[in-house]
Amino acid sequence: MHLDWTALGEVAAVSTGVTVGVVVVFALGVLGLARVEAAREGDGGSDALGLTQAGLCFLACVAVVAYGIYLIVPQFH
Incomplete structure (x- = not known):
């Protein structure tokens, strides 16, 4: 049995990178929701900007999972 270690390393690197990327994008979505809450409590900030940020980030996460x-x-297929 022969293992292509280079291909295995590429798969591991890409999957780790995509996982970290999705986690970061999801965290940015949660940050957008936190900004919405802060704006509603009167701490300033834009309610629409935070909502847009959260929506785009969560949509990107859904797109990666669906793919x-x-x-x-x-x-x-």
Whole structure:
């Protein structure tokens, strides 16, 4: 049995990078929601900007998860 260690390393690096990226984008979405709460409590800040930030970040997370499911499930191809 022969293992292609280079390909295995590439898969590990890409999956780690995408995982970290999704976590960072999700955290930015939570930060946007926190800004919405701060604006509603009167601490200043833009309510619409935080909501837009959260929406775009969560939409990006959903898109990455949907693409991963598309890649895994063969009936979608």
